[in-house]
Amino acid sequence: MNTPLLALEQLTVRYGGITALRTISLQVQSGELVALLGANGAGKSTTLRAISQLVPAASGSIRWHGGTINGLAPERTVKLGISHCPEGRRVLARQSVVDNLELGAWLRRDQAGVRSDLERCYGLFPRLAERREQLAGSLSGGEQQMLAIARSLMARPTLLMLDEPSLGLAPKLVAEVMEALQALHRDGLTMLLVEQNANAALAIADRAYVLVSGSIEQQGSAAALRHDERIKAAYLGP
Amino acid sequence: MTTDLTQLLLNGLSIGAVYALFALGYTLVFSVLGVINFAHGAVFTLGAYFTFLLIGGSVGANGLLAGFQLPFAMPFWWALPLAGMAAAAVALVIERIAFRPLRDRGADPLLALITSLGAGVVLVNLIQLLVGAESYAIPTTALADLPPAIKLLGAQVRTVQLLLLLVAAVLLVILSLWIDGSRSGKALRAVAEDPTTAQLLGIPSARMIQIAFGLSGFLAGIAGGLVGLSVSIAGPYFGIGYGLKGLGVLVLGGLGSVPGAVLGGLIIGLAEACVPAELSGYRDVVAYGFLFVVLLVRPQGLLGRVMPTKV
Numbered sequence: 001m002n003t004p005l006l007a008l009e010q011l012t013v014r015y016g017g018i019t020a021l022r023t024i025s026l027q028v029q030s031g032e033l034v035a036l037l038g039a040n041g042a043g044k045s046t047t048l049r050a051i052s053q054l055v056p057a058a059s060g061s062i063r064w065h066g067g068t069i070n071g072l073a074p075e076r077t078v079k080l081g082i083s084h085c086p087e088g089r090r091v092l093a094r095q096s097v098v099d100n101l102e103l104g105a106w107l108r109r110d111q112a113g114v115r116s117d118l119e120r121c122y123g124l125f126p127r128l129a130e131r132r133e134q135l136a137g138s139l140s141g142g143e144q145q146m147l148a149i150a151r152s153l154m155a156r157p158t159l160l161m162l163d164e165p166s167l168g169l170a171p172k173l174v175a176e177v178m179e180a181l182q183a184l185h186r187d188g189l190t191m192l193l194v195e196q197n198a199n200a201a202l203a204i205a206d207r208a209y210v211l212v213s214g215s216i217e218q219q220g221s222a223a224a225l226r227h228d229e230r231i232k233a234a235y236l237g238p
Numbered sequence: 239m240t241t242d243l244t245q246l247l248l249n250g251l252s253i254g255a256v257y258a259l260f261a262l263g264y265t266l267v268f269s270v271l272g273v274i275n276f277a278h279g280a281v282f283t284l285g286a287y288f289t290f291l292l293i294g295g296s297v298g299a300n301g302l303l304a305g306f307q308l309p310f311a312m313p314f315w316w317a318l319p320l321a322g323m324a325a326a327a328v329a330l331v332i333e334r335i336a337f338r339p340l341r342d343r344g345a346d347p348l349l350a351l352i353t354s355l356g357a358g359v360v361l362v363n364l365i366q367l368l369v370g371a372e373s374y375a376i377p378t379t380a381l382a383d384l385p386p387a388i389k390l391l392g393a394q395v396r397t398v399q400l401l402l403l404l405v406a407a408v409l410l411v412i413l414s415l416w417i418d419g420s421r422s423g424k425a426l427r428a429v430a431e432d433p434t435t436a437q438l439l440g441i442p443s444a445r446m447i448q449i450a451f452g453l454s455g456f457l458a459g460i461a462g463g464l465v466g467l468s469v470s471i472a473g474p475y476f477g478i479g480y481g482l483k484g485l486g487v488l489v490l491g492g493l494g495s496v497p498g499a500v501l502g503g504l505i506i507g508l509a510e511a512c513v514p515a516e517l518s519g520y521r522d523v524v525a526y527g528f529l530f531v532v533l534l535v536r537p538q539g540l541l542g543r544v545m546p547t548k549v
Binding site: 052054073074075078079083084086090092093094095099102103104106107151155 | 424
């Protein structure tokens with residue numbers, strides 16, 4: 001097997017005295033869409049926060065193209081090609097849609113490329129094009145989620161990490177967001193998708209990991225996990 | 239009558255413009271960190287002393303540096319921006335010593351109020367130790383190539399006051415354009431709104447905070463040099479009164495609002511100028527009384543916004 005794009009090896013993260021992640025290992029191959037599933041508080045967001053260096057690893061390593069990136073400044077991980085779309089959207093409410101998108105391309109110097117990516121984002125989410133001059137804070141929840149995803153894309157990442165993109169959205173919008181992610185995946189973008197909505201995530205993922213209280217309990221292809229009795233009982237409902 | 243009115247307006251606007259510069263320095267740091275930098279007044283004071291030294295002034299007899307004079311003297315126009323830059327450097331050191339260690343340890347941001355107050359006290363006492371407590375006047379010969387007063391709209395106005403107003407206005411306009419229109423200005427606003435998200439976009443938050451401190455120090459230094467020229471440096475503590483006034487301006491205009499800082503500065507300056515000369519001891523009463531009344535009606539300040547609670 002090739003060197004994975006991203007590999008977590010025996011990663012442990014602690015907040016004060018509490019162990020949030022216990023020696024987890026996980027790989028993402030280039031071009032894959034990998035889902036990270038689990039209940040609230042299982043450590044899904046912490047995993048993403050550790051990868052983008054917002055929280056330090058207590059032990060274990062985070063490898064990017066095979067080289068360890070532990071201890072980098074968070075903004076340096078963006079430069080490496082890791083784009084983290086955080087939980088709760090976190091759009092810059094007091095700036096316009098287009099300013100949010102342009103700030104997503106902060107590290108890029110290729111003006112022409114940024115312009116064309118901006119148009120690509122508007123093509124992916126036409127509602128953002130209609131609201132480009134509006135303040136991001138005035139958008140609906142679904143539109144803010146689209147803006148957050150589009151803003152992460154503006155960095156032209158190698159790996160896009162999404163934290164609960166379906167959270168708090170109406171079912172119709174969840175479908176819309178998932179379709180957009182699927183389209184990005186078809187275009188070859190590598191993604192690590194954190195979701196509580198296991199149904200929606202497994203429908204578009206290639207592989208998935210299941211986190212339970214900070215440890216990886218199960219892993220496998222999305223198709224296999226969809227039919228796994230334990231997963232069905234715990235996350236998929238009847 | 240119109241003469242008096244012109245003079246009065248100009249008095250008010252020129253001192254108000256300095257208050258605005260001062261408050262804008264507070265605003266820059268407040269908007270990125272959410273705390274007031276209490277050492278700001280001391281940086282202002284330093285700016286005045288730096289200007290005094292750079293134009294060739296010599297230190298009096300009471301400090302460790304008694305009789306000291308720089309081996310060169312430069313025109314005021316060179317001295318003022320240089321003093322601003324030196325003040326910016328001091329502000330960066332204050333950030334490094336009084337703010338960053340707390341941030342790195344994840345301490346409550348409010349603790350920076352105490353550490354910055356401490357840094358301010360140290361600076362003021364250092365000034366006293368080095369150059370003594372006497373007042374220094376920046377000689378008006380610093381502007382030898384300009385007439386001391388010119389006629390404007392039928393009134394004789396002091397050139398210094400016009401300069402104060404012009405320099406402050408130019409800086410305020412440049413700064414507002416930069417914050418609202420430029421890429422790095424937008425990045426600074428992103429850090430102010432949400433530093434973690436800014437980092438996830440690749441914006442170096444720590445660097446942007448340094449830029450805010452540097453600019454804030456530069457503005458304070460320039461304001462100090464201008465006031466020193468206009469009314470003389472009344473001793474190491476002379477920045478404290480302006481510091482408090484700047485704080486009042488900030489609250490009046492609305493915390494964290496750039497146009498608010500400017501409007502607040504001009505209003506307080508004009509309010510003070512309306513106090514007749516024989517009652518000049520009551521100027522501060524008028525300024526703070528005005529602040530008091532406005533806050534009763536608009537607690538968020540004139541242009542401040544009520545912070546929405548997150549959903």
